Amino acid sequence: MDVASPPPDLLEFVPRYRIDWSVTDRDLVFAFAGSTSGGLFASALERATPAHSSWDPGGYAADLFLERFVRDHMAAEPGQAQLAALGHLLRALSAPPSDTRTIEQRRGILAELTATPALGQALTELHRHLLLFRNLVEGTGGKLDVQRRQIEILTALRAVIGKLEAFRGARSALARLTQYADRVTSSEGYGSLSALLSYEERSATLDFRVQLGADGRVRRLDLVGVQEESQSVFWSSPLRRWLAKLELVFRGYRFGDGEVMARLLDAVFEGVRSELPALVQMLGDVEFYLGALAFQRRAAAAGLAVCLPEFVPPSAPRTFSQLFNPLLLGLNRPPVPCQLETDRHDTTLLITGPNSGGKTRLLQAVGLSQLLAQAGMFVPARSARMSLASGLLVSLIQETSADQPEGRLGMELMRIRSLFERLPVGAIVILDELCSGTNPSEGEEIFELVVRMLARLRPQAYITTHFLEFAARLAQSGHIAELRYLQVALGPAAEPTYQFEPGVARTSLAGEAAKRLGVTGDQLLSLIDQKLAQAHAGR
Numbered sequence: 259m260d261v262a263s264p265p266p267d268l269l270e271f272v273p274r275y276r277i278d279w280s281v282t283d284r285d286l287v288f289a290f291a292g293s294t295s296g297g298l299f300a301s302a303l304e305r306a307t308p309a310h311s312s313w314d315p316g317g318y319a320a321d322l323f324l325e326r327f328v329r330d331h332m333a334a335e336p337g338q339a340q341l342a343a344l345g346h347l348l349r350a351l352s353a354p355p356s357d358t359r360t361i362e363q364r365r366g367i368l369a370e371l372t373a374t375p376a377l378g379q380a381l382t383e384l385h386r387h388l389l390l391f392r393n394l395v396e397g398t399g400g401k402l403d404v405q406r407r408q409i410e411i412l413t414a415l416r417a418v419i420g421k422l423e424a425f426r427g428a429r430s431a432l433a434r435l436t437q438y439a440d441r442v443t444s445s446e447g448y449g450s451l452s453a454l455l456s457y458e459e460r461s462a463t464l465d466f467r468v469q470l471g472a473d474g475r476v477r478r479l480d481l482v483g484v485q486e487e488s489q490s491v492f493w494s495s496p497l498r499r500w501l502a503k504l505e506l507v508f509r510g511y512r513f514g515d516g517e518v519m520a521r522l523l524d525a526v527f528e529g530v531r532s533e534l535p536a537l538v539q540m541l542g543d544v545e546f547y548l549g550a551l552a553f554q555r556r557a558a559a560a561g562l563a564v565c566l567p568e569f570v571p572p573s574a575p576r577t578f579s580q581l582f583n584p585l586l587l588g589l590n591r592p593p594v595p596c597q598l599e600t601d602r603h604d605t606t607l608l609i610t611g612p613n614s615g616g617k618t619r620l621l622q623a624v625g626l627s628q629l630l631a632q633a634g635m636f637v638p639a640r641s642a643r644m645s646l647a648s649g650l651l652v653s654l655i656q657e658t659s660a661d662q663p664e665g666r667l668g669m670e671l672m673r674i675r676s677l678f679e680r681l682p683v684g685a686i687v688i689l690d691e692l693c694s695g696t697n698p699s700e701g702e703e704i705f706e707l708v709v710r711m712l713a714r715l716r717p718q719a720y721i722t723t724h725f726l727e728f729a730a731r732l733a734q735s736g737h738i739a740e741l742r743y744l745q746v747a748l749g750p751a752a753e754p755t756y757q758f759e760p761g762v763a764r765t766s767l768a769g770e771a772a773k774r775l776g777v778t779g780d781q782l783l784s785l786i787d788q789k790l791a792q793a794h795a796g797r
Contacts, residue, residue, distance in 0.1 A: 309355035332549035354632035364634025380424035447529020567642035572603035611746025
């Protein structure tokens with residue numbers, strides 16, 4: 259069978275089947291016939307090819323904890339239908355499309371869903387009916403005989419098509435859903451399906467007269483009349499049905515009513531078969547937007563806002579208003595939003611400040627924001643002005659391991675080499691604690707080399723460091739024009755506020771951290787005295 263017309267693709271500007279149409283079509287045929295098909299939808303979506311992208315998920319997915327973000331903050335809330343294909347959603351986010359028209363299409367759908375809550379509810383209803391259709395196809399809708407199950411599948415299909423009517427008049431690409439519905443319902447195959455289901459549901463209307471006794475029990479039940487659905491194309495009079503069977507008997511054919519119905523159901527299914535793989539892909543598309551809406555609701559529950567950012571040219575300032583790290587949603591204390599601004603794309607922002615001041619969390623927030631923005635999603639900020647980037651590379655400090663091939667200096671040099679091998683021109687690069695594993699003199703020299711070489715690739719770079727004196731000297735000399743400086747803002751008691759301001763931090767607050775964690779001289783001396791006293795008492 260030839261592939262049907264393009265599906266109602268909600269994730270790409272140029273509609274196409276991202277699932278394998280022929281394999282999915284084959285699996286649907288077997289499933290309708292009664293073969294085991296558990297996981298058909300999930301398998302098809304797992305094999306789906308994402309939009310063409312120049313981004314490499316290997317450069318950021320792990321450090322941004324992207325899988326955790328999708329699982330914890332984009333899945334359905336309690337009481338709602340769970341998403342069927344989180345892996346499909348993860349891959350769609352991991353590979354931002356190269357075609358800017360696709361990005362704008364996704365943003366347009368989310369903008370309309372946000373502006374018109376009724377459409378969001380309609381999308382949720384559509385998702386519920388798609389899941390019901392999936393459950394019946396995969397044989398998880400209950401124990402039914404083959405023909406009853408096939409009728410239920412066709413009934414669920416009709417219900418899904420009916421739910422698409424709610425998107426008529428949509429201004430975004432959601433309108434593709436009703437265009438698809440119009441194409442299906444105008445086909446001869448769908449006409450046969452509707453006629454068969456109407457006849458099956460109401461092949462005849464029976465009128466009864468019920469006589470009740472004083473105790474409320476039925477004393478008598480009389481059939482008053484029978485009205486058959488004579489307008490259906492499948493209806494024929496009892497006499498014609500009897501004569502037709504008699505004729506077939508004389509011709510030597512032997513089969514029962516069940517076999518006739520089976521052939522009829524197969525013929526109706528064949529008439530709509532080519533359009534069914536579109537429903538499998540539609541499920542994945544719908545869950546992409548339901549995941550975005552779930553993230554929006556979770557942020558709102560924490561008193562935070564998300565937005566669709568404004569895209570600006572690379573030469574324009576980039577700003578985030580109330581930027582937050584979405585990985586912190588759902589914790590005991592909600593994330594603290596902050597302001598962030600850079601004067602143009604190709605700058606290197608050097609971020610300094612104490613440990614536990616929010617530097618690494620800021621890097622994650624920036625990385626996730628860029629990824630979500632270019633995937634056409636909401637970003638974790640009340641408002642944002644961003645420029646499109648050619649790629650993203652995130653490298654946070656990794657724990658040492660027993661089997662690592664080099665020492666700390668060697669591993670850091672390997673990290674830097676890998677950075678330049680993978681970083682495209684004009685990308686976003688995020689580095690946590692550059693050269694932290696080296697001695698200060700060598701580290702500062704390597705650090706400056708990296709910053710100078712990065713400038714040649716014109717990235718938007720965010721780098722944290724504890725080389726405070728070195729950062730201060732760079733800021734004072736001003737001989738690297740692309741460098742900008744940001745520091746953790748401290749409160750009156752020198753505590754981190756999780757806000758950031760221009761400049762270089764004067765101290766890492768190592769003393770304050772040591773006091774907080776019990777590592778001052780007096781605290782350690784007290785600990786040692788306790789151990790000596792315990793040892794003496796035990797003698």
